[in-house]
Amino acid sequence: MRQSYALHVNGTAYTIEADEDMPLLYALRDDLGLNNPRFGCGLAQCGACTVHLHGQPIRSCVTPVSAVGDGKVVTLAGLGTPEQPHPLQTAFVEEQVPQCGYCINGWIMTAAAFLRDNAKPTDAQIRDALEGLKCRCGTHVAIIRAVKRAAMS
Known part of the structure; x- marks a missing residue:
């Protein structure tokens, strides 16, 4: 069943409609249009999908969007800017x-x-x-x- 989720990604607030078990990776790429993280294995084994949640690295391919709660998500694009890279x-x-x-x-x-x-x-x-x-x-x-x-x- 689809629900509304508030996501805070790279300092911006978003609202998406998704099933509770949809991977965060899909929300970031498909709903928010972010080019990173990447889909690699889909099993949390390669790391291409890694983002920070509450400052800790997680594999977004196996993290349901419902588990994010009010956490702050940071992707590679949120670490730095072209003018001020990490x-x-x-x-x-x-x-x-x-x-x-x-x-x-x-x-x-x-x-x-x-x-x-x-x-x-x-x-x-x-x-x-x-x-x-x-x-x-x-x-x-x-x-x-x-x-x-x-x-x-």
């Missing part, structure tokens, strides 16, 4: 991480939450924090460099 966005460009770019959403959103709580992480801590994310292009080494660069900025 340090991770800058570092990913400087380290030339993106190849196909499909997975970047998950890596940056997960790393942003991690770096907020870990200002000077070791390589091992970065690897542990990013465990479970997938990049089929194999840019993992560049991703680690970019996260370290962002941590130093």
Whole structure:
């Protein structure tokens, strides 16, 4: 049964009509027209759909829109702007991480939450924090460099 849901995404309030079990990912992409997060596996295994809810990274492909409540959702587009990019966005460009770019959403959103709580992480801590994310292009080494660069900025 469709219901009305109020969503706060990237600082803007929206109201959508949706079934309670519809994934947040579908609301963000289909109802709000956002280009990120991405649909990857649909099983919370790859991370392409990662967003922040209450400041914590979640997999939006398995999070029902009804579970968001009054939480603040932040997507990759909400981390920074072209004029003021988030340090991770800058570092990913400087380290030339993106190849196909499909997975970047998950890596940056997960790393942003991690770096907020870990200002000077070791390589091992970065690897542990990013465990479970997938990049089929194999840019993992560049991703680690970019996260370290962002941590130093």
